[in-house]
Amino acid sequence: RSVRVLLRLGLFQLAFLDRVPAYAAVDTTVTLAAQIAPRARGLVNAVLRRASREGLAPPPEDDRERLAVELSHPPWLIEHFERELGSSEARALLEASNRPAPTVLRALADRDVVIEELRRRGLEARPARYAPEAVLCSIPVAEAGLAVPQGEASQLVTLLAGAAAGDRVLDACAAPGGKTAYLARLVGSRGRVVAVDPARGARRRILDLAALAGAANVEALASPIQQFAADSPFDVVVVDAPCSGLGTLAEHPEIRWRRRPGDIAAFAERQREILDAAARLVRPGGRLVYCTCTLAREENDGVVDDFLGRHGEFDEIVAPPPQPCFADFVDGAGRFRSFPHRHGVAGFFAARLERKA
Structure with missing residues (x-):
């Protein structure tokens, strides 16, 4: 692996750094090889000298x-x-x-006060553009009473769920717990948030983040939503379904290489199963919110349209939410879409469904 990194460093200098002479790019990389991987010194030298002499392969014609x-x-x-x-x-x-994703926090106190405190500590901090509690910061900060990490698009879809004071909320597929903690703040001390997730260690992570955020009204269970049973239905059920993650390539660049074309259909099948299981837990007149962090329509509109076609007991909420922060995100059908290149946030999708009373 170290040899591959050395070759990439040398080839990058030869291809893109006009101010670095070819001989210097080769010599410095070979010197590094002698220190890091002595046995590969000759290989690195030969490859880079040939690349310097013959040039890199021309770009593909296609x-x-x-x-x-x-x-x-x-x-x-x-x-x-x-x-x-x-x-x-x-x-x-x-x-x-390909651009580095910004570090975003959710303020746990007045946002201006939090920003002032972060700046006092020598950090760069400023209000995010859309979410009312989001802060852009130079480094991640997780501190009780101050802030916890949560992406801006994630904060927006949490607000979109419309959880109100006193509501009983189910957060399905809840790890790592950012939405859970935010929902707990929105429903207040008279409300309750139940978070379920089957992943190993998820329950502990959810509870730790809730404690850090000061959310005492959170219950977390290690369970898949398909096996979860509740004593009574919920006012709001949020399904942040496992997905291909194609809206988070800046945050997780490795996803582009790990995903395969067939993954999208496989995720969509799983999402339909999860959404069906969550729907049974919504009270009459209650709300079911489906969201993902992918841009694939098959996992987004395709899943929601299929669900509505099979569940006549649900209607889609098409009226735009009242908060002005959603003006750039919610389309005429009432569906939320964020895009990295349009909005500077991760790519998320969300749809709001209501169970008929």
């Missing part, structure tokens, strides 16, 4: 293959985004996915 090399995404994923967004917007999304 437009999509060339874009895959230029923007470091697999061709199938580029094709997927082009099919769903068009070529120009797909390119903008790919470029945004």
